[in-house]
Amino acid sequence: MFAVTTLIAVSFSIGSFRIEEAERPFLYSVLLWIILTFSALSGLARSFVKEEEAGTIDVLKLSARPQAVFLGKLLFNLTLLGALELMIVPSFILLMSYQISFPGFFIAVIISGGLGLGAGTTIIAAMIARASTRGALFSALSLPLLLPLMITCIKGCERAAIGISSAGWPEVKIAVAYFVIMITMSLLLFPLVWEE
Amino acid sequence: MFTLNVSGIGKHYGETLLFRDISFQLNRGDVLAVAGWNGSGKSTLLRIIAGLVRPSAGQVGMFFNSEPIPKESRRRFVGMVAPALSLYDELTGLENMEFFCRVRGTACNRNDCLDIIDRVGLTEHATKMCRDYSSGMKQRLKLAQALLHKPPLLLLDEPGCNLDSKGIEVVQEIVSEQRQSGMSVIASNEKREADYADRVINLSE
Numbered sequence: 001m002f003a004v005t006t007l008i009a010v011s012f013s014i015g016s017f018r019i020e021e022a023e024r025p026f027l028y029s030v031l032l033w034i035i036l037t038f039s040a041l042s043g044l045a046r047s048f049v050k051e052e053e054a055g056t057i058d059v060l061k062l063s064a065r066p067q068a069v070f071l072g073k074l075l076f077n078l079t080l081l082g083a084l085e086l087m088i089v090p091s092f093i094l095l096m097s098y099q100i101s102f103p104g105f106f107i108a109v110i111i112s113g114g115l116g117l118g119a120g121t122t123i124i125a126a127m128i129a130r131a132s133t134r135g136a137l138f139s140a141l142s143l144p145l146l147l148p149l150m151i152t153c154i155k156g157c158e159r160a161a162i163g164i165s166s167a168g169w170p171e172v173k174i175a176v177a178y179f180v181i182m183i184t185m186s187l188l189l190f191p192l193v194w195e196e
Numbered sequence: 197m198f199t200l201n202v203s204g205i206g207k208h209y210g211e212t213l214l215f216r217d218i219s220f221q222l223n224r225g226d227v228l229a230v231a232g233w234n235g236s237g238k239s240t241l242l243r244i245i246a247g248l249v250r251p252s253a254g255q256v257g258m259f260f261n262s263e264p265i266p267k268e269s270r271r272r273f274v275g276m277v278a279p280a281l282s283l284y285d286e287l288t289g290l291e292n293m294e295f296f297c298r299v300r301g302t303a304c305n306r307n308d309c310l311d312i313i314d315r316v317g318l319t320e321h322a323t324k325m326c327r328d329y330s331s332g333m334k335q336r337l338k339l340a341q342a343l344l345h346k347p348p349l350l351l352l353d354e355p356g357c358n359l360d361s362k363g364i365e366v367v368q369e370i371v372s373e374q375r376q377s378g379m380s381v382i383a384s385n386e387k388r389e390a391d392y393a394d395r396v397i398n399l400s401e
Contacts, residue, residue: 058276
């Protein structure tokens with residue numbers, strides 16, 4: 001809902017013709033990733049909080065290996081994020097008349113960025129689940145952790161839109177590396193977060 | 197043969213001391229009751245044994261054929277029922293059992309789940325959503341969940357909570373059958389539940 005509301009608000013207030021053509025690739029990339037990141041943060045933050053509030057977290061702790069719980073939550077979050085991207089990205093392109101010169105590279109940035117975003121928000125969601133000031137803590141932890149990924153993905157989408165040679169696809173490589181590092185670190189750290 | 201060895205367990209929250217220096221050993225067939233005033237730490241002691249809470253002092257040892265069981269493997273040996281534990285309201289009773297079978301990696305099928313549901317007297321309600329269960333039915337389902345993987349150690353925190361007379365008989369049967377295959381620790385202030393036990397630890401003393 002947040003994603004749809006933001007997308008409509010952005011497309012109505014900015015539209016496709018209010019921005020200079022030369023500035024569009026960069027500004028559209030920024031807007032797209034702001035919508036995607038904040039939609040992900042608003043939805044995925046609740047993946048562990050829901051277990052905590054429902055009182056099911058202890059039964060899960062008594063039943064499943066911590067890594068299995070983390071991977072299950074990650075899979076759910078990635079599926080949700082994938083559905084969100086499938087809905088938001090085409091609508092954004094359509095509503096904003098977003099011209100993309102390298103569609104393959106653009107799709108790769110969206111997918112790899114989504115993977116990194118999902119991995120980052122899942123471990124942060126686990127960390128804040130038991131805190132009393134969840135909202136503030138989630139923002140404070142997300143900012144430094146997700147900022148490098150956001151900057152990389154914005155740059156990648158801008159390059160895909162402008163059509164600068166994408167030889168090597170560095171932004172995709174960085175986002176995939178971020179995803180791998182996040183997963184590895186999370187699998188090592190999650191058992192500590194999961195315990196009291 | 198599974199044994200539980202609790203030695204020198206203590207717990208405090210900040211400056212508030214709940215209990216200290218609790219030690220006991222349980223072998224197959226043993227039933228221990230933990231009694232005490234409200235807030236004396238009965239539930240906390242059970243949560244410490246289950247591995248859900250870290251003790252401030254002492255340690256909980258679990259052994260299988262005298263070999264220590266590593267902490268990460270202990271969940272296979274423990275079944276727990278407690279007022280604070282909830283099952284998934286958006287699933288049916290049967291779906292809850294099947295879900296916990298799968299997450300535990302237990303080799304149990306639908307019939308095993310139905311058997312355990314039957315054992316706690318919920319057969320007629322197995323396909324009802326848990327959100328539609330009464331508090332007594334939820335308590336019975338919690339008992340079923342705790343027994344699903346046939347754990348040698350059963351931790352029962354207020355097991356008779358919300359149960360009718362038939363439900364209380366089910367608890368009695370479960371504790372009695374557990375003597376054949378393992379041991380139980382019951383936290384309760386009900387004299388009836390303390391009577392199931394061979395030993396009583398009073399945390400208020």
